[in-house]
Amino acid sequence: MMNALDLSNGQPYLLDASIVAARAAMLENSHMPKPDNDPPTYAALLALKPDDLALGRWASEAKLARNYFNDLRGHGNPGEETLRKLLAVIGKTMADYDREKARIAGTVLSEVESIPGSARSVFHGERLPDLEVRGTAMGGEFGDLDSDIELTELHMDEVIDRVARPIALANDPRAYALRIIGDSMAPRFKPGERVSVNPKATVSIGDDVIVQLRGDDGNDGERIKMVLIKELVRFTSTFVELRQHNPSTVFRVERKRVAHIHVVRANYF
Missing domain, CATH: 1.10.260.40 (lambda repressor-like DNA-binding domains)
Known part of the structure; x- marks a missing residue:
């Protein structure tokens, strides 16, 4: 050859x-x-x-x-x-x-929102506005004192930082970020990790979610909210079933105690 x-x-x-x-x-x-x-x-x-x-x-x-x-x-x-x-x-x-x-x-979010609650338009040539990181703190335990189900305080009026807004949240003016407190969802979410919250996203079984709880008097208008950051397992007319990873447990929250459920996205920052 x-x-x-x-x-x-x-x-x-x-x-x-x-x-x-x-x-x-x-x-x-x-x-x-x-x-x-x-x-x-x-x-x-x-x-x-x-x-x-x-x-x-x-x-x-x-x-x-x-x-x-x-x-x-x-x-x-x-x-x-x-x-x-x-x-x-x-x-x-x-x-x-x-x-x-x-x-x-070349696409970013317009700062103009003509109708409250409507989706903002995407235009060319501008920069996406940053995402506000809201304050969080340890909120004790949900249910019995020995339940080991971790609660988080969400301080809606406290902006502790700003981070780049992901493209996926370009048309959600209510989106924000927060810092994970505690290790109840480790290894999925680590203490100190910053995640984004997408109020407009459709919630599905298996999603990581933040569940905002109503106050003892049924009021959900407080600026400091008690929330559960967990995995959504089941959703019925009477209760919401959630999973915590550490320690591993599945538990239920009565629907009348739930104010809002929003999708949480990890590892954006």
């Missing part, structure tokens, strides 16, 4: 290892078009990628197929868990990704 030919003189030659490596690297990154031609999801990831990180190695370190980015370029719709794996490899967060995607797409 003949070796590769040097076409300049018709003589065979052996490929140098450095040439092979260089060509392999070129092929691995050759599918990278200009960001303006990419789907926003794909372009945002490429914009965050370190210059010295090859796409194939990035995918491999995230436990994905080496050609993952070829598929992503065509479909442009990775799952949230996949995004988190890719971002973890390069030390970035979902907030970093959302900011970059917003910059590339």
Whole structure:
């Protein structure tokens, strides 16, 4: 069998290892078009990628197929868990990704809301307003003193910080963030972790939720609210069933005690 030919003189030659490596690297990154031609999801990831990180190695370190980015370029719709794996490899967060995607797409939330409660419109050329982080504190235990079901105080009037607003919350003017207190939902939520709350999202079984409780007199208008941050297991006309992870327990809350149930999203910040 003949070796590769040097076409300049018709003589065979052996490929140098450095040439092979260089060509392999070129092929691995050759599918990278200009960001303006990419789907926003794909372009945002490429914009965050370190210059010295090859796409194939990035995918491999995230436990994905080496050609993952070829598929992503065509479909442009990775799952949230996949995004988190890719971002973890390069030390970035979902907030970093959302900011970059917003910059590339050029979409942000309008500050104009003409009808109370209506969805805000998304326009081009402005920056998404930050998400307010509301104050939280230990709220004791729910039910009996030895129940080990952790309550949280939510201070709606106290803004302790502001963080970048995820794209998913662009059209929810009531969205906010909070800091997890205690370890009752570990390892799902860790103490000190900041999560976002999406009041507009449809609540489904299996969601992580924040359940705002009515006061003892049935009033839910207080600015300091007692809340349960748990997993939604069941929802009926008479009770809400929730799961706490640490210690593991499933318990019920009478519907008459529930003021609101909102979806909680983790690891945005």
